[in-house]
Amino acid sequence: MARRSHPSSRGRTISDVAELAGVSLSTVSRVMNGSTTVDAALAERVREAALSLNYTASPLARSLVLGKTQTVAVVVPDLANPVFQGMLRGLSSAAARQNYHVLVADSFENLEEERVLAVEARRRCDGIVLCAPRMPDEELTALLPELAPVVLINRDPSPAKASTVSADYHSGMQQLLEHLYGLGHRRIAYLPGSAAAQSNRKRLSAISEFADGHPDVMVTELQGGVGFEDGHAAADAVAASDDTAVLAFNDLVAMGLLSALSERGVRVPEDVSITGFDDIPFARYTTPPLTTASVPIEELGRQAWERLWALLNGQAPAYNLSFGPLVITRGSSGPAPAAA
Amino acid sequence: MARRSHPSSRGRTISDVAELAGVSLSTVSRVMNGSTTVDAALAERVREAALSLNYTASPLARSLVLGKTQTVAVVVPDLANPVFQGMLRGLSSAAARQNYHVLVADSFENLEEERVLAVEARRRCDGIVLCAPRMPDEELTALLPELAPVVLINRDPSPAKASTVSADYHSGMQQLLEHLYGLGHRRIAYLPGSAAAQSNRKRLSAISEFADGHPDVMVTELQGGVGFEDGHAAADAVAASDDTAVLAFNDLVAMGLLSALSERGVRVPEDVSITGFDDIPFARYTTPPLTTASVPIEELGRQAWERLWALLNGQAPAYNLSFGPLVITRGSSGPAPAAA
DNA sequence: ACCGTGAGAGAAAGCGCTTTCTGATGGCAG
DNA sequence: CTGCCATCAGAAAGCGCTTTCTCTCACGGT
Numbered sequence: 001m002a003r004r005s006h007p008s009s010r011g012r013t014i015s016d017v018a019e020l021a022g023v024s025l026s027t028v029s030r031v032m033n034g035s036t037t038v039d040a041a042l043a044e045r046v047r048e049a050a051l052s053l054n055y056t057a058s059p060l061a062r063s064l065v066l067g068k069t070q071t072v073a074v075v076v077p078d079l080a081n082p083v084f085q086g087m088l089r090g091l092s093s094a095a096a097r098q099n100y101h102v103l104v105a106d107s108f109e110n111l112e113e114e115r116v117l118a119v120e121a122r123r124r125c126d127g128i129v130l131c132a133p134r135m136p137d138e139e140l141t142a143l144l145p146e147l148a149p150v151v152l153i154n155r156d157p158s159p160a161k162a163s164t165v166s167a168d169y170h171s172g173m174q175q176l177l178e179h180l181y182g183l184g185h186r187r188i189a190y191l192p193g194s195a196a197a198q199s200n201r202k203r204l205s206a207i208s209e210f211a212d213g214h215p216d217v218m219v220t221e222l223q224g225g226v227g228f229e230d231g232h233a234a235a236d237a238v239a240a241s242d243d244t245a246v247l248a249f250n251d252l253v254a255m256g257l258l259s260a261l262s263e264r265g266v267r268v269p270e271d272v273s274i275t276g277f278d279d280i281p282f283a284r285y286t287t288p289p290l291t292t293a294s295v296p297i298e299e300l301g302r303q304a305w306e307r308l309w310a311l312l313n314g315q316a317p318a319y320n321l322s323f324g325p326l327v328i329t330r331g332s333s334g335p336a337p338a339a340a
Numbered sequence: 341m342a343r344r345s346h347p348s349s350r351g352r353t354i355s356d357v358a359e360l361a362g363v364s365l366s367t368v369s370r371v372m373n374g375s376t377t378v379d380a381a382l383a384e385r386v387r388e389a390a391l392s393l394n395y396t397a398s399p400l401a402r403s404l405v406l407g408k409t410q411t412v413a414v415v416v417p418d419l420a421n422p423v424f425q426g427m428l429r430g431l432s433s434a435a436a437r438q439n440y441h442v443l444v445a446d447s448f449e450n451l452e453e454e455r456v457l458a459v460e461a462r463r464r465c466d467g468i469v470l471c472a473p474r475m476p477d478e479e480l481t482a483l484l485p486e487l488a489p490v491v492l493i494n495r496d497p498s499p500a501k502a503s504t505v506s507a508d509y510h511s512g513m514q515q516l517l518e519h520l521y522g523l524g525h526r527r528i529a530y531l532p533g534s535a536a537a538q539s540n541r542k543r544l545s546a547i548s549e550f551a552d553g554h555p556d557v558m559v560t561e562l563q564g565g566v567g568f569e570d571g572h573a574a575a576d577a578v579a580a581s582d583d584t585a586v587l588a589f590n591d592l593v594a595m596g597l598l599s600a601l602s603e604r605g606v607r608v609p610e611d612v613s614i615t616g617f618d619d620i621p622f623a624r625y626t627t628p629p630l631t632t633a634s635v636p637i638e639e640l641g642r643q644a645w646e647r648l649w650a651l652l653n654g655q656a657p658a659y660n661l662s663f664g665p666l667v668i669t670r671g672s673s674g675p676a677p678a679a680a
Numbered sequence: 681a682c683c684g685t686g687a688g689a690g691a692a693a694g695c696g697c698t699t700t701c702t703g704a705t706g707g708c709a710g
Numbered sequence: 711c712t713g714c715c716a717t718c719a720g721a722a723a724g725c726g727c728t729t730t731c732t733c734t735c736a737c738g739g740t
Contacts, residue, residue, distance in 0.1 A: 013695095013696055013697085014696065014697065015696085023719075023720085024719065024720045024721075025696090025697080025698090025720085025721095026698085026699080026719070026720060026721080026722095027718090027719060027720075029697070029698055029699080030698090030699095030718095030719090033698080037717075037718060037719090038718075038719085039717095039718070039719085042718090042719085056463070057696080057697065057698095058404075058463070058695090058696055058697070059463050059464045060400065060403055060404050060409065060464070060695090060696075060697090061404055061695075061696035061697040061698090061725090062696080062697060062698080063400050063697095063725095064398075064400050064401055064404050064695090064696080064697075064725050064726070064727090065696085065697050065698050065699085065724080065725050066697085066698070066725090067725075069400065071443070071464070079425065079428060079429040079432065080425065080426070080429055080621070082422075085419065085420065085425050086420070088419060088444075089419040089420055089446065092419065092444065092445070092446055093446060093448070096445070096446070096457075101443055101445070101460075101461065101464060102443065102444055102445075103411070103441055103442065103443055103444075104428075104432065104442055104443075104444045105432070105436070105441070105442075106429065106432050106433060106436070108433070117436075120441075121441065123396070123398070123399050124399045124400070124411070124441060228621065228622075228624075228625050232625075255622070255625045256625055258625070258627070259624075259625040259626070259627060259629070262627045262628075281420070281568065282568075282595070282622055284568075284599070285568050285572075285595045285596055285598070285599040285626075286599070286625075286626070286627065287598070287599060287602045287626065287627035288602075289599065353725095353726055353727085354726065354727060355726085363689080363690085364689065364690045364691075365690085365691095365726090365727080365728090366689070366690060366691080366692095366728085366729080367688090367689060367690075369727070369728055369729080370688095370689090370728090370729095373728080377687070377688060377689090378688075378689085379687095379688065379689085382688090382689085397726080397727065397728095398725090398726055398727065400725090400726075400727090401695090401725075401726035401727040401728090402726080402727060402728080403695095403727095404695050404696070404697090404725090404726080404727075405694080405695050405726085405727050405728050405729085406695085406727085406728070407695075
């Protein structure tokens with residue numbers, strides 16, 4: 001009873017339409033897919049029948065036979081992070097324009113989970129975007145063939161030759177350092193992200209490079225993190241140090257620090273300058289507004305889609321893309337205080 | 341050549357496994373699905389074969405025959421909004437625990453898009469969550485049967501009898517008003533959201549109700565909005581008015597206002613008190629930290645999943661759920677200034 | 681020795697489509 | 711009038727599975 005008796009339009013199959021229109025399944029299929037080899041009158045009758053039954057082909061069945069799902073997966077390490085949200089947004093809006101759907105999976109920074117999630121998600125769709133994957137190089141490389149077509153965001157393709165889109169954290173950090181240096185800062189603290197993350201290593205290499213070229217600068221690494229709380233927790237260490245500027249791993253950390261500093265009566269930027277990284281939408285609305293290295297994160301998402309789209313169409317992987325961040329100078333950075 | 345010659349594990353079908361193990365498809369299927377009516381030795385052989393081919397059943401084919409996709413869709417009006425992100429996060433993590441996948445669609449506040457998106461997404465999965473749908477009541481009601489099983493977030497089921505989960509904006513606003521009243525504020529401004537949104541109407545009704553009960557209070561409606569910029573833009577009007585407190589539609593608006601006020605040298609809360617709504621993660625890190633009505637948004641997402649899960653298992657729709665927000669008093673609200 | 685029984689494996693149907701293959705029809709050249 | 715080709719519709723195969731149905735075989739009871 002279930003199927004036939006259901007009054008709704010759901011569960012309608014192509015045979016229902018064929019029957020109503022008095023033609024064969026093949027003909028209905030041909031009409032629905034715009035084949036030209038169907039008599040105009042017949043086609044019209046089929047269309048009417050389909051309309052009256054509110055019929056649309058089952059995407060599932062189509063996917064099975066066509067071998068494509070019109071869906072791509074995105075795996076992010078943390079959906080709560082504005083950076084990944086922005087990426088997801090750019091990606092999903094771009095994909096939607098091509099009538100593709102997006103399956104999203106949050107690995108919660110869990111390495112184990114990440115691999116399983118990726119493989120499982122990938123099987124349900126045509127391609128996958130891995131956003132800042134946490135897994136080690138060898139593991140990733142081994143996984144890549146199984147995931148293809150795949151696009152990597154914010155991750156060096158290193159040994160693997162995967163299509164990647166990323167922000168140039170090295171350049172961003174370098175610019176930030178130059179910005180602070182230009183303001184007279186010589187003692188600078190860095191609040192690092194998670195050691196394993198590639199984006200952290202890039203920042204560190206920029207720092208050591210800069211330090212090498214500027215013997216008069218001293219960069220100290222404090223206890224850092226990736227979220228508000230971590231920045232908040234770093235306030236005491238920052239206040240205790242004689243650093244005149246702090247490079248936070250990202251805007252979130254910077255905001256946490258800003259907030260904690262303000263509680264302690266430490267003035268920004270008079271007493272200490274703070275910089276973030278990413279330029280999340282909130283950055284310009286902190287007090288004072290945050291100086292940060294701006295990463296066009298939605299654009300990264302869009303580009304990731306473009307690449308995946310190319311891959312899906314059998315095109316060779318395009319050159320890897322890297323966005324050089326732009327330092328946005330706002331109120332949180334200023335001249336180094338005269339007396340250290 | 342394509343299939344056979346591919347060295348990877350992809351494209352392996354159940355017949356490959358059957359062949360390798362020297363059994364029939366049926367047997368492989370039974371083993372993979374844990375049927376007990378298979379001889380232990382055979383089962384072992386099948387498992388080995390599957391392992392050696394790195395075989396897992398095609399989710400697509402399974403979905404087609406099983407009639408379920410292990411996937412649910414979520415439609416949100418704006419992926420950039422922290423509120424919907426939080427919801428999505430709670431929902432996706434809960435769904436993941438049940439091994440369900442999440443298809444996400446952003447309607448970009450576009451009414452037209454919303455319906456199409458919902459219908460299309462729904463066809464690819466087993467159920468759908470509509471988050472604060474913008475569409476008018478009649479349209480929604482008409483759509484509901486086609487979408488079922490469906491859960492609504494932050495939307496009155498009104499005429500339709502759909503399972504819903506929501507925050508009690510009326511109560512939240514009421515508490516906020518009482519909070520400000522208790523601090524001595526008598527002239528209060530409200531920065532409304534979009535007029536069509538149910539959550540805005542709820543706030544308004546709380547306001548007019550409160551005003552009725554407190555003739556000594558005067559609540560003025562200014563030009564509002566839903567994002568930073570809107571709050572930022574409202575600063576002049578706020579500064580020009582003689583209101584001593586501002587109820588922003590949400591935390592985003594409050595933050596924009598906070599930032600603009602600070603630029604103008606208006607002190608918060610000494611000159612004017614500001615309250616937000618939602619308690620997004622950023623709210624506690626503004627300067628000053630934002631007093632707001634806290635909505636357990638991730639929990640809303642989780643609950644939405646629970647409901648959908650129940651529906652998927654054929655259980656009757658549970659009672660509708662409403663979370664009463666909690667006013668979190670932080671630094672942005674204080675006693676009304678003595679001189680108006 | 682015979683039949684009923686039940687366990688366990690394979691054959692086959694079917695999920696809802698697309699597409700190739702096959703067949704019928706009609707027009708037109710020879 | 712015959713034969714050939716083009717045109718278009720239907721039959722059927724097949725996408726990769728699950729599950730029902732069917733069959734075989736060994737076992738035990740009488």
